Amino acid sequence: MTRTRLFTQLTLTVVTLLGLTFTSSLALANFLAFSPVFTQTQNTSKAEADRLLQQGIQQRQRSQFREAIEFWQKSLSIYQKIGDRQGEAASLNNLGSAYQRLSQYEKGIELYQQALPIFQEIGDRQGEASSLNNLGLAYRNLSQYEKGIEFFQQALLIFQEIGDRRSEAGTLSSLGLVYRALGQEQKARELFEQSQAIKQEIGID
The missing domain is CATH 1.25.40.10 (Tetratricopeptide repeat domain)
Structure with missing residues (x-):
């Protein structure tokens, strides 16, 4: 008997589980996905x-x-x-x-770069913006200011789209710090003022 034939026979072997029979591995997988025991284990985990x-x-x-x-x-x-x-x-x-x-x-x-595509995949805009903002902070701390600006701007757009005013204010302030580090004091001041206006609007310090 060839290996291919043996493998085919094995995959089609009737499997008995908890008194039920399955004629294919797909049927078994479907059973497990909807079985109360499997679901309970998933919920516990x-x-x-x-x-x-x-x-x-x-x-x-x-x-x-x-x-x-x-x-x-x-x-x-x-x-x-x-x-x-x-x-x-x-x-x-x-x-x-x-x-x-x-x-x-x-x-x-x-780690942020691993989280970001997952948030994008599942459509979590808040999580996506958070990862982008965190990337901006990390690059700012590494004095890689241009990269920091790039990620902050992406995060800012999403925060504005979803109406997260608190995070919008925080990101504007972070951008201001980057521009200040680059010696662009006028641009930094404008961003700080925008941030402060939002904070006053929503009643936070």
Whole structure:
């Protein structure tokens, strides 16, 4: 018997699972996708990943960035295993921010660049803008100001499109700092004024 024939016979072998029979691997996969046991396992894993993600956020709020990284690495692994693209992108973006706060800017950029296409793929405009803004911050910290401006401008457009005024103000201020570093004080002042006007409008400092 040839290997090809043997493989064909194996893939068509009737599989019995929990008293049910499947005549193909596709039928088995479809069963698993909709089985209560499989769904419950997925939900349990997602709940655990969500918990880890939140714990990482709590550690970041305490400026415990290394501890936050540990939680987010664990949440990332689970999200990837269960195919939760939203959670995966959020974990990557948060990991990038933690490494950036530890002055590991290149590592932060690497993680943001992984998160960005996922946010774009799932249509999460807020997440996309957040990653773009974070890339701008990382490049600004590396004194790569032109790249910083490029990413800040992309983030700014999205924040304006989705009506996120707080983030719009923050990005305008970040752009102002970049132009100030480039010695373009007039441009920087204009951006700071735009940022301040928005902050006053929405009632934040």
